[in-house]
Amino acid sequence: MAVSEDKGAATADITHYGVEDMRRHAVASGAKGVVWAIALMVFAHAGQGDKLELVWSIAAVLVLASAISRFSAPLSSIVFSFAIGVGGLVAALATSNGTMAVVVLTTVFFAVFGLIENARVAVDARIGQAAIQEKSEVVSMLLREFEENQADWLWQIDTRRRLQAVSPRFAFALGKTASQLEGMSFFELIAGTNWGNAGNGEGVREFADKLKRKEPFSDLLVSVSLENGLRWWELSGTPIIDENGTFQGWRGVGSDVTEKRESSEKIAYLARYDxxxxxxxxxxxxxxxxxxxxxxxxxxxxxxxxxxxxxxxxxxxxxxxxxxxxxxxxxxxxxxxxxxxxxxxxxxxxxxxxxxxxxxxxxxxxxxxxxxxxxxxxxxxxxxxxxxxxxxxxxxxxxxxxxxxxxxxxxxxxxxxxxxxxxxxxxxxxxxEPLLHANAEEKRRLENSLRSALEKNELLLHYQPVVDAKTEEVVGFEALVRWNSSEHGSVSPAKFIPLAEDTRLIVPIGTWVLQQACNEAAASWPENVKINVNVSPEQLLEPEFATTVVRALSQSGLDPKRLEIEVTESIFLRDASIARKALEQCMALGCSVALDDFGTGYSSLGYLRKLKFSTIKVDRIFVQGAAQHSPESLAIIRAVVAMADSLGMTTTAEGVENDDEAEMIRQLGCTKIQGFHFGRPMPAADARLIFGRPHGGPERKKA
Missing domain, CATH: 3.30.70.270 (Reverse transcriptase/Diguanylate cyclase domain)
Structure with a gap:
């Protein structure tokens, strides 16, 4: 049994040699030590000192041998050495052999100390070996998972750049079996038809340079010519160096990034092309x-x-x-x-x-x-x-x-x-031309000032009379906005009105004009005098335009019949249905609508059929042309008047500047007249003075 226990301890593995095994072996070793101790004491009792030293020499050799050979079972060797040491010490003292007693103690001490130290080193070595084995297993497991679950693959080549340990996924990427690829030239495989030519695929030459210089690299993009066409690989690699520092080849990771590159190229194309x-x-x-x-x-x-x-x-x-x-x-x-x-x-x-x-x-x-x-x-x-x-x-x-x-x-x-x-x-x-930049800068500065014109109370209204063609009595005024800027002085409406329309500032400005004009007419003018307010297409496109009109009428107390909204044909060029609906809502309130500048823009009789205007205004261009006896202008005015009469509309001639022109307009049949001959645009205070004159007529301009 003792022999079998010794063999088991000699081949013991930390992972399966348990505590009970250690105990049994220690008991057996202790028994053997007791046998040798009894032998030493027997020789001492018999007085055979010379044989005692011989027996101790043999026992000491066994103690040292046990310490050296059984470090994997230290408890057994310690028990064995201790038992022999006790017997030898007792025998030495019995024979009064002090030298032997010192030798026994010294031998047992160093044997036990050496045994413990060797056992510690052995345990550390086995723990390290187990850790290395565990890591190796983990790495193997991760590599297996990497190969099985990822799109990437492993590659390895020797010093001659020939493939070794070809993985199944790498073989699949090349369209061959692992056995076919083993030992083949890596470059010959990936270069394809370009192998040996100066036109090797993009990245292949850089890949070769990296291998030649034995430099590690990562994410190197290489174009690969395979049987199924051109592919793009992304390679990473590091040189293999053994424990002696000898270069053994290369090992790395690769992946097919063809789809990713094509997607990136498409994104790049979309970023730069329409x-x-x-x-x-x-x-x-x-x-x-x-x-x-x-x-x-x-x-x-x-x-x-x-x-x-x-x-x-x-x-x-x-x-x-x-x-x-x-x-x-x-x-x-x-x-x-x-x-x-x-x-x-x-x-x-x-x-x-x-x-x-x-x-x-x-x-x-x-x-x-x-x-x-x-x-x-x-x-x-x-x-x-x-x-x-x-x-x-x-x-x-x-x-x-x-x-x-x-x-x-x-x-x-x-x-x-x-x-x-x-x-x-x-x-x-x-x-x-540099002048264009100066004009643009002026426009920018005007826009900035116009944005704060309402807050600074820089806008004001002037009123131009509209008179009855026959009696020359004032029947209405057209409200015209003026701008006295603190920065730019008096700014022409021809400058700031288009700017306001471009920037949509015309919406708040138009709302202010409508409210002020209604306030003035309601508070200061006779009840038979109308107020004409120009409305921009931008205002009509506002969903709340009709609400703005209602608010202006209610706050001023003006009778809706005294408000006439003037629009141009341009309102029908953008969202005509919205403009038409807004005007119809205003007419439902009792307001009238005048069509201004008729004949100068995109004239269409369809507008007159779709929306019942109350007045058609004849532009000053035709009035001046008629004054110069232009047959075309005369024909246009006669046609407009005839059409308006048949549709139940009135006509207003603009731009009349003298008596002759006024008389001509009357003869042509226009209902109302507007122009410098009957009054220029004037402040509200001057407009009020007109009603104090005989017949309520304006002071006419003398020829």
Whole structure:
């Protein structure tokens, strides 16, 4: 049994040699130690000192051997050594052998100390070995999970760059089996048909350089030519160095990122190209213009930027829908691409605006030639869904670096030139001039001041008389807003009214005009005198316009029959149904509606059929033309008067400046007259004085 216990202890493994096993082996070892101790005491009792030392020498060798060979079972060796040590010490003392007693104690002490130290080292070694084994198992488990569950794969090559330990997923990525790939050249596989040529795939040469320099790398993008086409791999790797510092090859991780790269390329394309027209978008145009500016400054030459805007495109969109509008924009893009030369780029800035960058504009004639060609080509008819459509184009241009040293400056200045071309009626090309910037700056300053004009009480109303054509008695006044700015002085309505409409400031200004005019008429004028208030299309598009009219009438106490709202034909060009509904609501209150500037804009008799106007105002252009005996003007006035009479409407002739013109208007049959001959626009106090004169008539201008 003792022999079997010794064999078990010698081969003991920490993981399965338990406490009970240790106890049994310790008891057996203790018994053997007691046997040797008894032997030593027997020899001492017999007085055989020389044999006692021999026996102790043998026992000491066993103690040391036990300490060396049984460190895996330290308890057994300690018990064995202790038992022998006690017997040897007793025998030495019995024979009065002090030297032997010291030797026994010393031997047992060092044996036990060495045994404990060796056992500690052995335990640490086995714990470390177990930890390493556990880590190895964990790594193996993670690698298995990585291979089984991830899209990535492992790769390994030797010093000759041939594949080793090919994983199944890596083999699948190459479209082959692991056994087929084992030992094959990695580069030959991924280079495909480009192997050995100067045209190796993108990234392959960089990959080869990394391997040559034995440098670790990560996320290296490599184009790979496989049987199923071009793929993109992302590789990471590190050199394999053994414990002797010898290079053994490479090991790393790879993944197929083809879909990810294609998605990134698509995103990059969408970020720089317009999806509707396939032209470069604003971002790319800005970059191209920036490069052109750098080129011009470096070579001391010039570049140019042309901003193109379609004329009347909004009418196409509004009448035929955005689908037709988009098809037209695609055709516009196609026409523009056909006119671009080398060194030029065109793109879509947004909406119906396009931009053209001329990298080298040293020949200034090219700018004007291209601009006029663009206007001509884009003005040609478009056939869309079996319809022939027409739009025009306007172009504004700026030259760099003369008109701007930055992209932003050139864009702004080309835009200013474009506005000038649009203001001229469209279909024109205008170059940028410094005066345009000065005008734009003045407009900006006017806008800032206009925003606070109401708060500062800088707006006031003037009133121009409207008289009966036959009696020349005042039957109404037209309210006209004036602006005395603390910063700009007296500002012409021709300047600030269009600005107010562009910025929609006309809405609060119009509300104020309506309230003030109603207050003045209700408080100071006879009950038979009307007040005419001009209303902008922007006001009519407000959902609460009718409510604004009701509020003005109720707060002033004015009879609705004394309020006449004046509108122009332009109200029907934008959301005609909304404008018509708003006016019908006002007429339901009892207000009347006058159509101003009839015949000067987009005249259509359909307007008169859709909405029952109370008055048609004949523009001063026709009045002045008739005064100069223009047959066309006379015919127009007669036609308007006849039409108004048949529809039960009155007519008001504007711009009458003398007696002859007044008499002519009477003979033509107009109902009312308005003009400087009967009074200029005047402050409210002067308007009140008119009613103190005989017959309630204005003081006429003398010829």
């Amino acid at each position: 999806t509707l027209t396939s032209l470069p978008n604003r971002l790319m145009i800005n970059e191209a213009l920036g490069d052109a500016l750098k080129y011009a400054e470096h070579w001391r030459t010039r570049c140019a930027f042309l901003m193109v805007d379609l004329d009347r495109f909004k009418a196409v969109n509004d009448s035929l829908g955005h689908l037709v509008g988009d098809q037209m924009l695609a055709q516009v893009a196609s026409r523009l691409k056909g006119m671009i030369h080398e060194g030029e780029i065109c793109g879509r800035l947004g909406g119906d605006e396009f931009g053209i960058v001329i990298r080298d504009a040293s020949d200034k004639r090219r700018i004007d030639t291209l601009a006029r060609a663009v206007i001509k080509r884009l003005s040609e008819p478009y056939e869309i869904e079996n319809q022939i459509l027409y739009v025009g184009a306007s172009v504004g241009s700026a030259i760099g670096p003369r008109d701007g040293h930055t992209v932003e400056e050139l864009l702004r200045n080309a835009d200013l030139a474009l506005y000038r071309a649009k203001d001229a009626g469209g279909g024109e090309h205008c170059d940028y």
